[in-house]
Amino acid sequence: MADMAEIDIKEEAKKILSEFEFVQRLQDLVTEAVAQAINRVNEAAEARIASLETELSSTKNRLEEAERRIEDLDAYNRRTSLLITGVPETSGEATDNLVLDVGRAAGLNLSADSLDRSHRLGRPQPGKVRPIIAKFATTNARQKLFDKRKELTAEKVGGHPVLTRSVISRIFVSECLTAKNQQLFFLARQLRKRKSLWAAYTTNGCVRVKKTEGDIAVSIKEPADLEDIVGADAFRELRPRETEPARSARRGSGPAWQASDAINAWVTERRRGRSPAGRGD
Template identity: 30%
Template sequence: MISNMLKEDPEIKCLTVSRQAENESYLETLQKTINESVHAAIKVETEKWKAELNALKEELKLREREIDALNRKLDRQQQYSRRHCILMFGIPEVERENTDLTVLDTLTKTMKVNLELNAIRRSHRTGRTDKDKPRPIIVKFASYGDKQKVLHNAKLLKGSQIFVSEDLTSVRLAILKEALARFKRGNVWSRGGMIFIKDNGNVFKVESMSDLCKISVTQSVC
């Protein structure tokens, strides 16, 4: 009965409502404070991880540039070791042939390049035997000048089944093939072991696939 009387007392009711409001306000303030603290802590951690991620990305880019530079250096060294070499395609293959003599015969009769036998340091067929077509001959000349004479007269092979090219590294050969697939054949060539591409009136020197992608993104998606 006393309890009921207290509940009915206006002052008690007012005090109770006031305390409930205070409690609710306190809880709201507490919740807000907690939320703000959590959000602030999350923001700090997020910014920290973002900074670390950006640092890792920059480190990765640096390592990629270093690897690219090392790969280019290695490829240049390998190409330099081939500076006296050419590949000759389409020369008929016979059993127990002397490729040095075969090459000299082709140079003299077809390409109008007269060289002595000692101008060829060594030569041999390369690749798997194919009964339907002759394997190419790789030729290493004693001098760079003799090699250039042969390449200069390669135009005389037009219309024949024989053609010659520089002996490129696997990296440069892949670049050459990709360039030929993207650009007109007459706008792609190699000289001195380097790939050149003419695009929109400009001539570009290409050493890597990334170089190729920079020339003209409209030609293909890299």
């Protein structure tokens, strides 16, 4: 009897297991269990991704803030410095004396104490005159020469062995800008030449522009600031002229190829509808 009962149970179980409803229910339970497991894994992964994205965004913001602070610190450290280009190089020259003589050519009587130090920039190259970077002891002394930079005359240093009339006409005194501000100033000057800006100049290491004569001067920190002022069309059409690289290098206003890269990268990003780093649309 026990054997018969066991056989009946097995047959009944086999019958139940073979029924469609049971098989379908079993499949549904397995599918549901697998789906729940996958959902738990996905939720954990999504939570981890969200956490990493938040961390990445925070890190990016801190990095951008650090870059801004480094840029501001670099600009601040350059406030007492000037670049003087166009002064011929001579063997055994004393650049401190040349800087003071340029000051005399501007009608200034700068003392040796007003100058901290000076030197030529870069390595000597045949046929190339390196600019002089001069760091003054005070911002006031530096500003005196910068304000008088357009008043250089050979008569004020008559008989000077280096600062002749032809040399004086080629000397250019400019602020010692950071690499980023050099590029921004290059872009601003190109826009001014195209009549998209009324004025573009630097003061205390910062680039400032005016769209019209009556406007208040605005400080420029990013290429986007220029685009906001002149409009997307004027900015998109901006391209450096072939003659500008030599002039920029001669005047110490920064390598034009860097500015060209800045323009091209910016225009490409704007055309793709991407927001430039550090600035939201």
